[in-house]
Amino acid sequence: MSEEYQRLQEAASAVEREIRELEQNHSISSAAELAALERRLDLRAVTRSSLSKALILLRCVNNPRFQQKQKELIRQLPHKYHSQGARQRVVQLPGGITVTLSITYYHRQKDPAKASQKTERGLSPACILLGISNGLTPHVRCRMARASALPGSCEEAAEMLSDDGITLSVNQLREVCGGIGRKLVQITASGTMRVEGSVEKRRIVVSMDGGRVRLREPRKGRTKRGRKKFTAKWREPRLFIIYAVDEHGRMADDFAPIIDGTLASCDRLFAMLPAYLISIRITDASRVLFVADGASWIWRRIPKLISALELKPDQVQELIDFWHAVEYLGKIAESRKLTGAKRKHWLTIQKRRLLNGEIGSVVMELEKLLSGRRTKDQATWMNYFRTHGIRFRRMDYSTSRRNQMPIGSGAIENAVKRIINLRVKSNSTYWLRENAETMIRLRAWLKAGRAEELFRQTTSGTGHLAA
Numbered sequence: 001m002s003e004e005y006q007r008l009q010e011a012a013s014a015v016e017r018e019i020r021e022l023e024q025n026h027s028i029s030s031a032a033e034l035a036a037l038e039r040r041l042d043l044r045a046v047t048r049s050s051l052s053k054a055l056i057l058l059r060c061v062n063n064p065r066f067q068q069k070q071k072e073l074i075r076q077l078p079h080k081y082h083s084q085g086a087r088q089r090v091v092q093l094p095g096g097i098t099v100t101l102s103i104t105y106y107h108r109q110k111d112p113a114k115a116s117q118k119t120e121r122g123l124s125p126a127c128i129l130l131g132i133s134n135g136l137t138p139h140v141r142c143r144m145a146r147a148s149a150l151p152g153s154c155e156e157a158a159e160m161l162s163d164d165g166i167t168l169s170v171n172q173l174r175e176v177c178g179g180i181g182r183k184l185v186q187i188t189a190s191g192t193m194r195v196e197g198s199v200e201k202r203r204i205v206v207s208m209d210g211g212r213v214r215l216r217e218p219r220k221g222r223t224k225r226g227r228k229k230f231t232a233k234w235r236e237p238r239l240f241i242i243y244a245v246d247e248h249g250r251m252a253d254d255f256a257p258i259i260d261g262t263l264a265s266c267d268r269l270f271a272m273l274p275a276y277l278i279s280i281r282i283t284d285a286s287r288v289l290f291v292a293d294g295a296s297w298i299w300r301r302i303p304k305l306i307s308a309l310e311l312k313p314d315q316v317q318e319l320i321d322f323w324h325a326v327e328y329l330g331k332i333a334e335s336r337k338l339t340g341a342k343r344k345h346w347l348t349i350q351k352r353r354l355l356n357g358e359i360g361s362v363v364m365e366l367e368k369l370l371s372g373r374r375t376k377d378q379a380t381w382m383n384y385f386r387t388h389g390i391r392f393r394r395m396d397y398s399t400s401r402r403n404q405m406p407i408g409s410g411a412i413e414n415a416v417k418r419i420i421n422l423r424v425k426s427n428s429t430y431w432l433r434e435n436a437e438t439m440i441r442l443r444a445w446l447k448a449g450r451a452e453e454l455f456r457q458t459t460s461g462t463g464h465l466a467a
Helices: 003-025 031-061 064-076 125-130 138-149 154-163 170-189 266-279 302-309 322-335 340-355 359-369 376-391 397-402 410-421 433-447 451-458
Strands: 082-093 097-107 203-210 213-222 228-235 238-244 258-262 287-292 316-320
Touching: 003 031, 003 097, 031 064, 031 082, 031 097, 031 125, 064 097, 064 125, 097 125, 138 154, 138 170, 138 433, 138 451, 154 170, 170 433, 170 451, 203 266, 203 410, 213 433, 238 266, 238 410, 258 266, 258 410, 258 433, 266 302, 316 322, 316 397, 322 340, 322 359, 322 376, 340 359, 340 397, 359 376, 410 433, 433 451
Parallel strands: 203 287, 287 316
Antiparallel strands: 082 097, 203 238, 213 228, 238 258
């Protein structure tokens, strides 16, 4: 029995004795005393749980079968690695518990002197197999990422974690989130991103939209205090959502939506989207609806996406958000000085026509109302209805209603609000591009209810996660 194992066993025995003493000898007579007792017992339970994990880790790394598995992993790697002997790795666990593991370290260089000069080319297969990175276990890193993404700041997240016995610095939180973000970029670029769920014979909706975030972008020169200058410019992160609808046309409860996004170009977003749609076998869906506002960056790329996915024409519908179309009708009415009851009556008729599929009648009415010389805005609004309504049939709301499908893009607008606006959008917060994208993508997966899928794919597997 190693000294480390004996130390942990003794600590576990001491915690168990303390818990028994609290159970047998502690009396309470007020709410304050009960709250204090709950706090003490919760912390002791966390400590006891961490000590059990530490003992299991020690037994694991010394197990001959696990050591053989490490050698098999090394043989499977594309490059040859050489053993540098055992190294001590300290793993942090909740409750302030640490365990020191003696694990074999490998490097591309055979000479130890050369290996020490290029540490980035070394790895510990035990850490890779167990998902240990930065001296933290997968579960702790997942809790850190979840805590960082959901509150308003990393400082709040650190405070929340400390209440659960995980005492870490804000910088450690950012480092862990950054590691998950880099892993996300890696698996997205390789096309290996996977999501769970079957869409066979289901009706699926795909929608896209953009938000706003202020980025910290470097510029030449330094301030009087010697700090690097930067500009704070508003940029547009873009999101997509994929969800199933039930028999009433509402978002289905038995299929978690898929949400993701990027701060990169529109082409990058549309390069990410097929991997998710292919993963859920979108061709098996009974019907696929693409719905969004009138942004040209979306509709220029939708036909190519449909073609690449090999979706059948009778399987797909493209739709402009109904409420955006109504907003344009309101602008047209206002530009022609329609007010009061007359404006309300005119808008009611046009909305009814849109819902009934009478887009031709709407366009004829608009041409009549906007007869004569038109302003630049009026010409733009008129072209909006001609292009999306007549030319591309993207205002066929009657068909969508008949198929029990939505006629608006409220789901993606709500996602933008919850994921971007409530965490990263602020006049006084300036994000580095990489950090903003990581936070947006983390929140997207968490808010979609797919946290476990995210952490499963980003906390194990490749060498850059080795401690």
